[in-house]
Amino acid sequence: MTSLKLSRLLKYSLIGSAAIGTAVSLHGNQYQLNSIGIVRLSRAAVTVFQIGVIYKKDLYGKGLDKNSQEYKELKSICHKRSAEKLLELCCTNKGTYIKVGQHLAALDYLLPSEYVQTMKVLHSHAPTNPIEDVYKVIREDLKKDPFEIFQTIEPEPLGTASLAQVHKATLTDGTVVAVKVQHPYIQGNARVDLKTMEYLVKIMSWVFPEFKFQWLVDETKKNIPQELNFEQEGHNAEKVAKMFEHVEWLKIPKVIWDLTTSRVLTMEFVEGGQVNDLKYINEHGIDPFEVSDKLGKLYSQMIFINGFVHSDPHPGNIFVKRSERGDCDIILLDHGLYANLSDEFRVEYANFWLSILNRDRKAMRLHSANLGIKGDLYGLFACMVTGRTWDTILKGIDQQKQSKSEKELFQREFPNVLPQISGVLDKVNRQMLLIFKTNDLMRGIEHTLKTSARMGAFCVMSQCCVKSVYSERLCKENSKIGKFKIAFAQFWALFKIKLYYSMLSLRQLCKLQILST
Template identity: 35%
Template sequence: MKVKTTIYLITASAITYQAANNLIPADSSSVHSKIIVGYDAVVRSSRAFCTIAVTAADYKYSLYGLSAGSDDYRKKLSEVHLRSAERVRKLCETNKGFYVKAGQFVAAMRQIPKEYSSTLSSLHDQATPCDFKAIKEVLVSNLGHDLSQVFLSLDEHPIAAASIAQVYRAVLKNNQEVAVKVRYPGLEHKMRVDTAVMSFLSNSISWFFPEYRFQWLVSEFSAAISLELDFIQEAKNAERTSESFKTNNFLKVPRIYWDLTTSQVLTMEFCRGHKINDVEYMKEMKINPTKVAKALVEVFAEMIFVHGFLHGDPHPGNILISPEGQNGFTLVLLDHGIYRQLDERFRLDYCQLWKALIFKDSDEIQKIGERFGAGKYARYFPIIFTGRTIDSKSALGKDMSIEERTKLRGEMRSLKLEEISSFMESLPPDFLSILRTDGLLRSLTMTLGASQRVRLLAYAKYALNGISSKRNPSSDFGSEVTLSRFQTDLSYLRLRLVLEVLELLPWMAKFNQFLQSVYETIGNAFMGLATISFK
């Protein structure tokens, strides 16, 4: 262990030194600026190394000698999770930038312990605004030296400050109100060093503790954050989504001003609204939160199952609720930096998976799981997506019975950490992206007070739409198109009937119990009257 630690420290120093060199811009000629940039890189990286080293030691020695699966082990493990999550949160807040983004990314993953997700979720919307002087330099270098020729007015105080950019309200010369998103200077270099350090740390953890493997998570984050830095790509994503949902009256995507958009500056239509988790605001405006949840889930279900082009970061700050629109409200979708283009074969398989989940077709679930590379772990797909076991008898969307919970708890205890790591590593990247998005959507629908049935119905509907082939009405025979739509509608009605019946069964059981209690009450009353009359 000592030899490993020594090698680790030497390697960590080398990685930090190399990362510091990568951080310095090639055209940087100032020795003073090089020293400052290099020092910052070393400090941030060293802070991360120390945090992870202390956390790894905490897990190793706090759980030493405890029997895995025992009550003492689970209690101690939860305590270590909580301490470690707090350390990681402090690291993210101190290092800022991509560390905050990484913390947000991890918090949205439903596969991590709840102690981490609850602790790291506080990182949302926490970012220290950058000085406008530095922001102005970015604006001038991208839009021209005289900003007064571009904007009628530009508020120097940001209306939003995130981990990679700030947003400002401005008015163009034609009196059009716009939102200007400006990327912080020097982010590409910081991204290289931060992701390199994160990758090294994840590999180091798996070296010391083979049962803990997180490289899949770092890879997913690195790929996502690289896309988010390019505002040209973000603008293209926004326009593509706008085109896909042009007939949807519930969704609005801000218009892009291409003549004022570069890889570092994104200028778009200014849209007013409140965060989608502001339930009190909805009540004030007489907007039904359940209807909002339904509209939201249907938008993302269509993204996943039909278009195969998925917004990857639907947290409350990126979705606004506006009281405008013919339906009484409109969803305003922001921040189109992180998207996932789903593989077509995967999209179709995922549609089939949801059809099998609704109909409780365990054989089909297992077959699709094999295609996803999940193997024997496919039996846990129903738990991940519908909250029940693969052989559950409970109604879809309802809680598991006590017996089912007990059985599941036993299965979970028998799973080793390295098995869970193997499961996560085996899943396609598309699957991991959907898991993260689905976790964020579940959290939002719960906040809005909607039942899981709203989500299940939406997923069922759009899974069937996604299975039916996309025909071109102008080239295909009209009768074939009509027949395809009819078959899809018929299948959806069948699915809906299944859900309605499953929902009805528990209610019928409760109603039957109610009738029995009424009969008993009436019977007892008659018996009482008969006794009195005989007296």
Template identity: 35%
Template sequence: MTKWTVRLIQKYIAMRSSRRYSREYHNFSENARSRYRKYVITGITTGGLAAVAIGSSDDKNVVLTASGLVRLVRSMKVGLTISLDYYISMLGQSEDDPNYKSKMSQIHLRCAERLRDACLQNGGTYIKLGQGLVSLSHILPREYVSTLKVLQDKCLCRNNEELYEVFKEDFGKSPEDIFETFDCNPIAAASIAQVFEATTKQGKKVAVKVQYNDLQKRLNGDIMTINLLLKIGTWFHPKVDFTWILNDFEEALKQELDFVNEGRNGERCAKDLSHFNYIHVPRVLWEYTNTRVLVTEFIEGIKISDTAKLKKEGFSLVDINYKLFETFGYQIFQTGFVHADPHPGNVLVRKCNGQTELVILDHGLYQTTTKEERMALSHFWKAIVLANHDNMKTYSKSLGVDDYIMLAEVITQSPLRSTNFKLKQKLNKDEEDYMAKVAGERFDMIVNCLQQMPRSLLLIVRNLNTIRAISYDHGCPIDRYAVLARMATKASFQTHGKGILKKALVYPQKVWFETNLFIIRIVTFWRMLILDVLHKMGLAPDVRAIMKEVAYEFQ
């Protein structure tokens, strides 16, 4: 760490002494020079203090603290490097330069890779934070989203010694003493746990999820570190203030570290969705489960994102997508108890009794929404479909958001300001450019919208964007917006009450609603058909390819 600090000082001195740097540096405004000095001084100070702290004592408790300091300094180093990379690489660059976007993309990519590698090195809490950043795709450049996605599936495996320590501390026995068979080679490794295959004494095949043994011990220290990093980041870049997210992140992580809570969430999910005969939630074996070990029945299936294998095995992508959107739409708009992380690794597809069944895994993180929030969101979606701006404004206000247009765009990932807004399965090139402009130039407006909306809606947006991305992997086989719109607005039509007369009064509204959805579908179909023909004639870009890329940027 001391060597790194020395190299930073040497690099800074070399740059200051070079003619090119000296000329450009003195042409900067005082604010620009002040910002640069912040980067260097912060890096030097942090490196020095951490080096002193780590070397100050050999006491065991301080060693644990030193481990946290190592993660802190590593994070500071990466953060400083990223800031300097952006600052130095773009010196003298203009947004009017034809190569500007290409240069920015290269910087985004290498900085995203640095961030990914740091999260993997630090592990645990940092990987969860990296996963959370992926859900902020409304804000982050696509290079960050695509690079950090690896954190959803690729996490570091830990040694078997840790595994045995957890079982010894929690059960006073080894895995082999508890189970008939236990394979110590993990079949999956996530950010907070590894999953193993085992067989009970009764011969039942089970999945055993075992938490990394140091996570709960290091949680508070890592949260303090991340809080410090966010505050320093805000000092450098006032518009990039994510400190408001930290409390939600800490609470969510505490939920996920309690495997008893995860088991209960799974049981509630199974109960809520019991009327869907195509949904299965693995049963929890409570006699083997505690806070750090979760044992469930073992389920084999195909990852929902493995499109090639699903097709090879004869599954209908239309059927899968309809069930996927109906299931999570029901959670979001009807029960209010929502799986907050339905990424492809958490949804399996299998055949059961001749029909396609979705298996929902990993119930550690759920979001609960109030009835009032669900009703407001239901009316808001209905107003979007009917292009009723007055109602959109009213229900956006009830959700705490002043800019109803931005809220509609964040939730639906479709432009509202540039067009007479319609829900669309895909966007044209002008609309795609508009969304990119929103993400770039009106960054602060998006952040402001996210800050104003109820905390519960943040994970709802993440849920919606994640299942949309799965649909894009499948080639958008269904009109997913129509499915979600019907599920979202079901509650708003129910508010008119019961009885034959009230049903008769609401029937024309339902007809008009369905008519709007039908018109949107027809217009979208013909628009895409014409664009496909023009593309084959060389007169238009490949809009479908563009929109697939945009989907991954905003998922």
């Protein structure tokens, strides 16, 4: 497609949506001209046009052999330039655009590394709104002047996210709290932004037919309304706190409901350091392996047993601190986005993981097909789920630590199959998309903590997978004898897992002793 044709497509899309977008956005943004739909739409359209030109003119227009080193190097340069354009758009339009940018940054291994690395800055350096905007939302939602409610509100936010920012404050009775306040114009922008993204994704699909991005639009349209409702976030926090009330090391800040609305969430203030802050972890005598083990247990339980998964575990949302018991506590923040997994999906995903751990290619193909990925793409799907190469999967990912060379090979080869990856993301069961994001964010934390490929993590995950599969069978069995047989089969499977990983640990310990002598 030529630049001229792309320009015409953009022109027709702009005309088609400008009138409605302008009227809706003007009202929703209280007539703040810089935030109205036509302005935001124009910025996005120009950015997409510029990105299209970068690829068409500076890459595809060169006529280079796609297998040549020169082509690969030039493609990397184009990815980087385009990612920087996209980052600039996200930071300028803010709100929903930052949320999409953060989602892209979480898809490590699944998108070109140039995009992932460039967009990762949005996890910790999202644009901040002035304190006056925070006061404005508090006045509108709580119907009082902020200083009738709070003794103090620190003007510098503790953290800024795509949809809100959090400030430390003190109530009039001296209680220290964290106040999460939504960016003031984001609700007015969200509807127009989502419609704009849908138009632009369609245009990008015409320009690059091998890439399918509709899944990203669909996910954003589904998730943004949930994340914009802070009352729902409060209910999610209470639900997960109840679900894990028996886990003494998991801390969920309590919600203060009389100071909470759909745009203001007030919670107890909890001290701690970000999970990727190695300086804090070392200074407070926290064991990184303990942190990884506890996170592994938590997320295995969420995914395979409960089917209610905190789906935004980037480092800014997970804090750690040394407890009075002498071990470490995990503090889980930002409960706006949860994946609700159906029992059918949860069991299929558990079976798929067991087939990977058992290196059973026939079972991998079967359960991959049940999750929406049919045919020979099951191998690529397994690589995307695990973040490991196919050779490592066949050798046993629970026995092979990820080496530097494997990671480099993974990152080098995956760009060559991006159209196939795009196809997988387009076809896979929709519930899988948030799991991809969650898996990649968790792998990123483990990489930072240098605790990847722990056998303990695979053992816990295997046990949770087995419990998920056999619990489903127990629910469907009516006879007492049948239930007894299934319960015994589960006991035996769990026993074999424990024995297997105990033997692996012993073998690894013997190797270390031999090497040290």
